[in-house]
Amino acid sequence: MDKKNIENLRKKLEKEKILIEEQLKNFAQKDKKNKDDWDTKYPEFNEGGFSSQQLEEEADEVEEYLNLLPIEHNLELKLKKINSAIERIKNNTFGKCLKCGGKINEKKIKLYPETEYCNKCQNKI
Ligand SMILES: [Zn+2]
Known part of the structure:
Protein backbone atom coordinates (compact mmCIF):
# COMPACT_ATOMS: atom_id res chain seq x y z
CA MET A 1 0.00 0.00 0.00
CA ASP A 2 1.42 3.41 -0.84
CA LYS A 3 2.07 6.16 1.65
CA LYS A 4 -0.84 8.27 0.52
CA ASN A 5 -3.32 5.48 1.17
CA ILE A 6 -1.82 4.81 4.56
CA GLU A 7 -1.95 8.49 5.43
CA ASN A 8 -5.65 8.57 4.51
CA LEU A 9 -6.31 5.56 6.69
CA ARG A 10 -4.40 7.16 9.54
CA LYS A 11 -6.66 10.21 9.28
CA LYS A 12 -9.70 7.97 9.24
CA LEU A 13 -8.48 6.19 12.37
CA GLU A 14 -7.74 9.47 14.19
CA LYS A 15 -11.23 10.72 13.34
CA GLU A 16 -12.85 7.54 14.57
CA LYS A 17 -10.79 7.70 17.74
CA ILE A 18 -12.11 11.19 18.50
CA LEU A 19 -15.70 10.08 17.86
CA ILE A 20 -15.39 7.12 20.19
CA GLU A 21 -13.76 9.21 22.89
CA GLU A 22 -16.60 11.73 22.62
CA GLN A 23 -19.13 8.94 23.08
CA LEU A 24 -17.26 7.53 26.06
CA LYS A 25 -16.98 10.93 27.71
CA ASN A 26 -20.77 11.10 27.91
CA PHE A 27 -20.95 8.40 30.51
CA ALA A 28 -17.47 7.24 31.43
CA GLN A 29 -14.26 8.57 32.85
CA LYS A 30 -10.81 7.91 31.58
CA ASP A 31 -8.84 5.77 33.95
CA LYS A 32 -6.01 7.88 35.32
CA LYS A 33 -3.59 5.01 35.57
CA ASN A 34 -4.27 3.31 32.28
CA LYS A 35 -4.85 5.67 29.38
CA ASP A 36 -6.71 3.11 27.27
CA ASP A 37 -9.04 2.17 30.05
CA TRP A 38 -12.39 3.83 30.70
CA ASP A 39 -14.74 3.42 33.62
CA THR A 40 -18.46 3.94 33.46
CA LYS A 41 -19.44 6.42 36.12
CA TYR A 42 -21.21 4.66 38.94
CA PRO A 43 -24.17 6.63 40.22
CA GLU A 44 -23.53 8.49 43.45
CA PHE A 45 -26.19 8.10 46.04
CA ASN A 46 -27.12 10.38 48.87
CA GLU A 47 -26.58 8.78 52.18
CA GLY A 48 -29.36 8.81 54.68
CA GLY A 49 -32.77 9.26 53.10
CA PHE A 50 -34.49 6.07 52.11
CA SER A 51 -37.85 7.21 50.85
CA SER A 52 -39.43 4.83 48.39
CA GLN A 53 -39.15 7.44 45.65
CA GLN A 54 -35.44 7.75 46.27
CA LEU A 55 -34.96 4.01 46.20
CA GLU A 56 -36.78 3.87 42.91
CA GLU A 57 -34.56 6.54 41.39
CA GLU A 58 -31.49 4.76 42.62
CA ALA A 59 -32.67 1.51 41.11
CA ASP A 60 -33.13 3.28 37.78
CA GLU A 61 -29.65 4.68 37.93
CA VAL A 62 -28.15 1.31 38.72
CA GLU A 63 -30.08 -0.19 35.83
CA GLU A 64 -28.77 2.51 33.51
CA TYR A 65 -25.26 1.85 34.74
CA LEU A 66 -25.63 -1.86 34.04
CA ASN A 67 -26.95 -1.09 30.55
CA LEU A 68 -24.01 1.15 29.80
CA LEU A 69 -21.33 -1.31 30.87
CA PRO A 70 -21.40 -3.49 27.73
CA ILE A 71 -21.52 -0.36 25.54
CA GLU A 72 -18.49 1.01 27.31
CA HIS A 73 -16.73 -2.31 26.93
CA ASN A 74 -17.34 -2.40 23.17
CA LEU A 75 -16.25 1.19 22.64
CA GLU A 76 -13.17 0.60 24.72
CA LEU A 77 -12.21 -2.47 22.72
CA LYS A 78 -12.65 -0.56 19.49
CA LEU A 79 -10.59 2.31 20.81
CA LYS A 80 -7.79 -0.06 21.76
CA LYS A 81 -7.79 -1.57 18.29
CA ILE A 82 -7.71 1.88 16.71
CA ASN A 83 -4.84 2.98 18.93
CA SER A 84 -2.84 -0.10 18.11
CA ALA A 85 -3.50 0.40 14.37
CA ILE A 86 -2.17 3.97 14.68
CA GLU A 87 0.87 2.53 16.46
CA ARG A 88 1.41 0.05 13.62
CA ILE A 89 1.34 2.90 11.11
CA LYS A 90 4.05 4.65 13.14
CA ASN A 91 6.09 1.45 13.35
CA ASN A 92 5.69 0.63 9.68
CA THR A 93 4.03 -2.67 10.44
CA PHE A 94 0.60 -1.57 9.30
ZN1 LIG B 1 -2.02 -14.27 9.85
Missing part, protein backbone atom coordinates in the same frame (compact mmCIF):
# COMPACT_ATOMS: atom_id res chain seq x y z
CA GLY A 95 -1.20 -4.08 7.09
CA LYS A 96 0.64 -7.05 8.53
CA CYS A 97 -1.04 -9.79 10.48
CA LEU A 98 -0.21 -9.64 14.18
CA LYS A 99 0.01 -13.40 14.37
CA CYS A 100 1.80 -14.64 11.28
CA GLY A 101 3.18 -11.39 9.86
CA GLY A 102 1.45 -12.09 6.54
CA LYS A 103 -0.18 -9.38 4.50
CA ILE A 104 -3.76 -8.52 5.34
CA ASN A 105 -6.12 -8.26 2.39
CA GLU A 106 -5.87 -4.69 1.09
CA LYS A 107 -9.59 -4.27 0.45
CA LYS A 108 -10.32 -5.33 3.99
CA ILE A 109 -7.74 -3.06 5.57
CA LYS A 110 -9.04 -0.10 3.60
CA LEU A 111 -12.53 -0.70 4.95
CA TYR A 112 -11.40 -1.64 8.44
CA PRO A 113 -7.95 -0.19 9.06
CA GLU A 114 -8.06 -1.54 12.62
CA THR A 115 -7.96 -5.14 11.30
CA GLU A 116 -5.33 -7.09 13.20
CA TYR A 117 -5.20 -10.50 11.57
CA CYS A 118 -5.17 -11.96 8.10
CA ASN A 119 -8.17 -14.07 7.09
CA LYS A 120 -6.36 -17.30 7.80
CA CYS A 121 -5.47 -16.36 11.38
CA GLN A 122 -8.80 -14.64 11.99
CA ASN A 123 -10.59 -17.91 11.34
CA LYS A 124 -8.50 -19.67 13.95
CA ILE A 125 -9.38 -17.29 16.77
Whole structure:
Protein backbone atom coordinates (compact mmCIF):
# COMPACT_ATOMS: atom_id res chain seq x y z
CA MET A 1 0.00 0.00 0.00
CA ASP A 2 1.42 3.41 -0.84
CA LYS A 3 2.07 6.16 1.65
CA LYS A 4 -0.84 8.27 0.52
CA ASN A 5 -3.32 5.48 1.17
CA ILE A 6 -1.82 4.81 4.56
CA GLU A 7 -1.95 8.49 5.43
CA ASN A 8 -5.65 8.57 4.51
CA LEU A 9 -6.31 5.56 6.69
CA ARG A 10 -4.40 7.16 9.54
CA LYS A 11 -6.66 10.21 9.28
CA LYS A 12 -9.70 7.97 9.24
CA LEU A 13 -8.48 6.19 12.37
CA GLU A 14 -7.74 9.47 14.19
CA LYS A 15 -11.23 10.72 13.34
CA GLU A 16 -12.85 7.54 14.57
CA LYS A 17 -10.79 7.70 17.74
CA ILE A 18 -12.11 11.19 18.50
CA LEU A 19 -15.70 10.08 17.86
CA ILE A 20 -15.39 7.12 20.19
CA GLU A 21 -13.76 9.21 22.89
CA GLU A 22 -16.60 11.73 22.62
CA GLN A 23 -19.13 8.94 23.08
CA LEU A 24 -17.26 7.53 26.06
CA LYS A 25 -16.98 10.93 27.71
CA ASN A 26 -20.77 11.10 27.91
CA PHE A 27 -20.95 8.40 30.51
CA ALA A 28 -17.47 7.24 31.43
CA GLN A 29 -14.26 8.57 32.85
CA LYS A 30 -10.81 7.91 31.58
CA ASP A 31 -8.84 5.77 33.95
CA LYS A 32 -6.01 7.88 35.32
CA LYS A 33 -3.59 5.01 35.57
CA ASN A 34 -4.27 3.31 32.28
CA LYS A 35 -4.85 5.67 29.38
CA ASP A 36 -6.71 3.11 27.27
CA ASP A 37 -9.04 2.17 30.05
CA TRP A 38 -12.39 3.83 30.70
CA ASP A 39 -14.74 3.42 33.62
CA THR A 40 -18.46 3.94 33.46
CA LYS A 41 -19.44 6.42 36.12
CA TYR A 42 -21.21 4.66 38.94
CA PRO A 43 -24.17 6.63 40.22
CA GLU A 44 -23.53 8.49 43.45
CA PHE A 45 -26.19 8.10 46.04
CA ASN A 46 -27.12 10.38 48.87
CA GLU A 47 -26.58 8.78 52.18
CA GLY A 48 -29.36 8.81 54.68
CA GLY A 49 -32.77 9.26 53.10
CA PHE A 50 -34.49 6.07 52.11
CA SER A 51 -37.85 7.21 50.85
CA SER A 52 -39.43 4.83 48.39
CA GLN A 53 -39.15 7.44 45.65
CA GLN A 54 -35.44 7.75 46.27
CA LEU A 55 -34.96 4.01 46.20
CA GLU A 56 -36.78 3.87 42.91
CA GLU A 57 -34.56 6.54 41.39
CA GLU A 58 -31.49 4.76 42.62
CA ALA A 59 -32.67 1.51 41.11
CA ASP A 60 -33.13 3.28 37.78
CA GLU A 61 -29.65 4.68 37.93
CA VAL A 62 -28.15 1.31 38.72
CA GLU A 63 -30.08 -0.19 35.83
CA GLU A 64 -28.77 2.51 33.51
CA TYR A 65 -25.26 1.85 34.74
CA LEU A 66 -25.63 -1.86 34.04
CA ASN A 67 -26.95 -1.09 30.55
CA LEU A 68 -24.01 1.15 29.80
CA LEU A 69 -21.33 -1.31 30.87
CA PRO A 70 -21.40 -3.49 27.73
CA ILE A 71 -21.52 -0.36 25.54
CA GLU A 72 -18.49 1.01 27.31
CA HIS A 73 -16.73 -2.31 26.93
CA ASN A 74 -17.34 -2.40 23.17
CA LEU A 75 -16.25 1.19 22.64
CA GLU A 76 -13.17 0.60 24.72
CA LEU A 77 -12.21 -2.47 22.72
CA LYS A 78 -12.65 -0.56 19.49
CA LEU A 79 -10.59 2.31 20.81
CA LYS A 80 -7.79 -0.06 21.76
CA LYS A 81 -7.79 -1.57 18.29
CA ILE A 82 -7.71 1.88 16.71
CA ASN A 83 -4.84 2.98 18.93
CA SER A 84 -2.84 -0.10 18.11
CA ALA A 85 -3.50 0.40 14.37
CA ILE A 86 -2.17 3.97 14.68
CA GLU A 87 0.87 2.53 16.46
CA ARG A 88 1.41 0.05 13.62
CA ILE A 89 1.34 2.90 11.11
CA LYS A 90 4.05 4.65 13.14
CA ASN A 91 6.09 1.45 13.35
CA ASN A 92 5.69 0.63 9.68
CA THR A 93 4.03 -2.67 10.44
CA PHE A 94 0.60 -1.57 9.30
CA GLY A 95 -1.20 -4.08 7.09
CA LYS A 96 0.64 -7.05 8.53
CA CYS A 97 -1.04 -9.79 10.48
CA LEU A 98 -0.21 -9.64 14.18
CA LYS A 99 0.01 -13.40 14.37
CA CYS A 100 1.80 -14.64 11.28
CA GLY A 101 3.18 -11.39 9.86
CA GLY A 102 1.45 -12.09 6.54
CA LYS A 103 -0.18 -9.38 4.50
CA ILE A 104 -3.76 -8.52 5.34
CA ASN A 105 -6.12 -8.26 2.39
CA GLU A 106 -5.87 -4.69 1.09
CA LYS A 107 -9.59 -4.27 0.45
CA LYS A 108 -10.32 -5.33 3.99
CA ILE A 109 -7.74 -3.06 5.57
CA LYS A 110 -9.04 -0.10 3.60
CA LEU A 111 -12.53 -0.70 4.95
CA TYR A 112 -11.40 -1.64 8.44
CA PRO A 113 -7.95 -0.19 9.06
CA GLU A 114 -8.06 -1.54 12.62
CA THR A 115 -7.96 -5.14 11.30
CA GLU A 116 -5.33 -7.09 13.20
CA TYR A 117 -5.20 -10.50 11.57
CA CYS A 118 -5.17 -11.96 8.10
CA ASN A 119 -8.17 -14.07 7.09
CA LYS A 120 -6.36 -17.30 7.80
CA CYS A 121 -5.47 -16.36 11.38
CA GLN A 122 -8.80 -14.64 11.99
CA ASN A 123 -10.59 -17.91 11.34
CA LYS A 124 -8.50 -19.67 13.95
CA ILE A 125 -9.38 -17.29 16.77
ZN1 LIG B 1 -2.02 -14.27 9.85
